[in-house]
Amino acid sequence: MKLKKCSAGVSLLAAFAGWGGDNAIANSMTEPAKLAFNWTSSPQLISPQADPNQTIYGVKDPSIVYVDGKYHAFITTAGSAGWGLGYTSFDSWSNAPAAKIVPLDKSPMGPGYRAAPQVFYFAPQKTWYLVYQGADPLYSTSKDIGDPLSWSAPKKFFPVEPDIVKAPQGAGWLDFWVICDDKKCYLFSTDDNGRLLRSETGLSQFPNGFRNTVAVMSEKKEDVFEASNTYKIANTNTYITLVEAISPAGRYFRIWKSDSLDGKWEPFSSAPMNAFATRDNVERIWSEGISHGELVRTNTDQTMTIDPCQPLEYLFQGNDPAVRVNDYIKIPYRLGVLTAKGPNPVSALCRRPGAASH
Template sequence: MTRMIKCIASLALVHGLVACSGPQAPKATATTFKWVSSPPLILPQPDPDQTIYAVKDPSIVYVNGKYHVFMTTAGSSGWGLAYTSFDKWSEASSAKIIPLDKSPMGPGYRAAPQVFYFAPRKAWYLIYQGADPLYSTSNDMSDPASWTAPKPLFPTLPDIIKRPQGNGWLDFWVICDDRKCYLFNTDDHGRLLRSETGIDRFPNGFHNTVAVLNEKTEDLFEASNTYRIANTQTYITLVEAMSPKGRYFRIWKSNGLDGNWEPFSSTPMNTFASSENVEQLWSDGISHGELIRTNADQTMTIDPCRPLEYLFQGNDPAVRVSEYIKLPYRLGVIAAKGENPVSALCR
């Protein structure tokens, strides 16, 4: 009964769009994931300065009873970052989306944000991509004008990124344990890369950039996101892949951020979420997104005892456009149904 009450309470966050399933299989046998999708919840809004084609690449935290979402906007003037907030999902579509280019962050190419509170410095950090990984800070993330001018995370480009060893980098993700902070990123060519620095040196000192996963381009593409599972020694990482049936996410686990990664689902290609295991899906797949975390800090912790919720970007499979920037991405939420490899770790 207690577990059912928790399930109902958590899923109610997704605006009552899903219901708890019936009797659950034993946790030890949970080796796959199943989901149900909300409709699109965050959509492009009119902008007096340009045409906004899409909102995408969301990063989300839930703090003091409010959702805070940072995202990429794709428009006729290029790529930028924006912010919105709301109390509940039923308010998401009407919540104002505020561009961040009027802040000291300034205009220019900005994309793929990640937001978190860095507790050692008592400040909010926004990690994002320019040509290379950048960051801005704020003492009040709910104030769009408060973000500082961009600073680079690396003084020089690591050799593994340069040709002929590499093909660039994108979609940067920071997560820290008690000793170190790690930066993960993909390169659109089948590699998941990891850099590190001491937690006392962050955001400076990133070095030792190495490939921790290396597969075919289509099987390990972009948009990695990594989390700690609360009350365990387990970490998970998700990476977007491509298939003839659309974008989807694969999942791996490790016993440490500096450890080896192994598949964490028994399905082919260790699938986390795809068009084949998400009910009521309005999109041609599951693309760049983020789990809704237990807390907002640098540990990127999720609670295995609460049903997983994943904010993702999707687009209408019937829409065909000539330019990538015009793909009509919108943001929606998928919520886990029943047991899965993460919920099996609930103690």
């Protein structure tokens, strides 16, 4: 990717000389919208493990938080018995490959079609929530994120499916994501057909009362496909949403911004197609593309807040481009982590105490 030029004619690389996680990026006059993302990739970190009951083809759809000195990751397992959820934890990325993956079907959550988890701590109830897809958007709860057998039986968010996702208006929904502000909680989803959907309920009503399901983004099917994830940037009024798209070179993520969760989403990258992570901006990429993933969160609550002053890390699913299969469930997905390099639209919003602003 070519570096953009500042008004004085110097490259952004020079403008950000000495940049690092501890620098007050607010001292730069470069606008976030003029920046793009660059990443470096780890090797494959989380891979299928032997299961006496089935063949596991891939691990995918990660949701991850860092709390009490450990990473806690929830994943989809794709196997000969179907789709299920698993949990793993580790204290460093280097220890991730050896960390045991525990199936969640032995918990009260039980067996059955489970996929695409999202984990967060709902502070008003002092309770962990695991959101995932079954035939409907489902959730389970726990008081101990480190106990994979503690998750409750599934409950539905909606008593009936909204008309907007049923024929003839729609063709279903998937990849559910919850984020809250100080008054409402919103449930975002995609439909594999170009739409980003949003439902809402009151913060005090959560997890009940979701309503007003609307399409907040509509583009070509391949340009807004699935796997959305939405965050608040700390110490700002900016939200970002990431949505997976499809190109001839593989899957990739695009990024938008808004000043509120019920507002309009606008592109938040100067790269073509407001790209967030693609094969073109990731060094040492081992995968055909960048597919379903999540930013690593150290703030674990329902606000989904990320710190722009810390280097971004994005846990993603990838697949070996040399392996071709004729069944989607058999795609050999593995998980790796991307680490952001240099300035980007998110890091440009870093506001440290005492830093100058422009």
